Amino acid sequence: MKEHPLFNLDRNLPPQPVEFRDALHSTLLQIAHSERLDDVMRHHRYGENETDQLAGNKWLAGRFGDIDLNGRIVLTNGAKNGVLLLLSLLADPGDTIVTEELSALAAWEIPRLLGIRVIGTPIDAEGIVPETFEQICKLHAPKALFTVPTLHNPTTHVLGLGRRQSISRIAENFGMTIIEDDICGMLAPEAPPPFACITPSNAWYVTGVGKTLSPGFRLGYIVAPNSQGARDFIRRFRSTTTWIPSPVSAEIIAHWITDGTAKRVLATVREEVVARQFIATRLLNEFDIVTKPWALNIWLRLPMYRTASDLLLAARREGICLGAASIFSATPDRPTNSVRICLGGPSSREELETALQTLSSLI
Template structure:
């Protein structure tokens, strides 16, 4: 077997929150799925033409995949298969918000939204939050004042704060969206590792919602397959066709097919189970090694939110951890529209190659915390 060259960086990167690699569960079933696809389908037939929303088979497999989280399996016509959540978000934000429009989102959120706002020239309306995420009253005030076209929702294992919005809060937020005609784009990417979650926000206002479920945080970071459920079949067809924008959201047919096979054979479950088990094992190490630190996380979460005392500003703390050979990210990375960020850092579970390197990273964080 050829080993891929490792990054030359001497720093241990714990700033990302990729799922841990689980070669013992992944490699054999992935190889088998590739073989199966190449046996079942004529390669040129599979790859010879664009499939703008994904092949019928891939959309059916996608419907089965998202049904893990939805009350019923959506019609395949409402599904779009794409090469990642980012591509789906870019297509939707360009089409649903556009230049000069506004997007509401939690005050701390997925930093890529800031890049999209710059690229597409729309404004961000940050919503004050508590441990669960967006506060309904504050969200309503933002809807009234800013009239956002879209609410980008990350209600499950919020990035970066790890919050999970309660069912009651989801219902309240959906009701406000309905009242103000705000379209929901729900990014549920962290939802497949926990097993006891409230239903997606989208289920409380399906007519307004685009429900996005990528595989990057539950199976493998670079699988490059994500699914979106559109409110209607017509909306899916309207938003994802080549005349809409000169961008490229489609996944390579080989990728889509391999993931469809993993879903159909049930092997996707085995991979997710293995990622969950390794994440839990690493989270146990967090609890042990950072006992006494102000840590916020969950056993099935790919990141940890560590609040710092006022005497240790986040930027300086990140530099101290870096001096010990480990990279973590300061809270300001996630602050939307220049709101002042709380004094905290985020670090991830999955980038260190094995538990020993992960423990080394935790020890560096713990050492800096005690300085």
């Protein structure tokens, strides 16, 4: 077994555009020579200042359209921190929340950390099934729904508008809050609107720039149902741990959104993701794969003769790291015979193609 993986296909990273280094270098120089440098480096960025509200509004318009989010935006140290804080705000130890039966790691790790019970609701090719979700609400009276409805991790499904509306009505009828993790939403150019656009009174929206620009920035956005909710949130957590972003990250992202760099980087990342998806689907088309053109990963459902554990071990021997389905499952003792293949880790399309060719021969 190789000591160090040659191909990292287990981290859901965006590919880094060629122009990224020059753009970052230019912006850092601007910040370093700015008359505002002392102000930038001496103050926390909760999202209360006009610069961050304007930049956040402009960036999130890609998902919220013309809706004015002024006063509703809170900055965090990444989307996962936002989820942690929201769950601790909206549910108490012993309470129940619902999420997809296969879901991002935050859906299992964070509630367990907080002493919150988690129930996985079944999903199909589109995502959460409203009728089943409603039955769970009747039986278990959950406090909140945590969901990743757009380019879901790990299955890549996109929940349609009709289902979003049905789920919103069900949550509203049962007095539930919806927490939507839209970390990859910006990658899908025609994604349905967030739950916060459908029923803004009971939906909190969470996203970040880690999957669309770069994970190195560690900056996330929360959109509260209203400005009072945002103020209450900041007041509750103001002095708690290090949930706020680094001032440098916040300043870089504000610069990039304002001068259009963020939009250009996002467009380049999308283009590269689509190209890598084309490579992956071409090389793996004989297998049972689930994906979308803008997804950062592919969900590979294995044939009965090939178990996920055996494939993971065989791939590791060849220097390839993959994501096991068991880490996303509500019932790890009954894992899905699938693996997640992430496409953004390799530094080039050629490197990705080499890894996938090797992987294909192992299945």
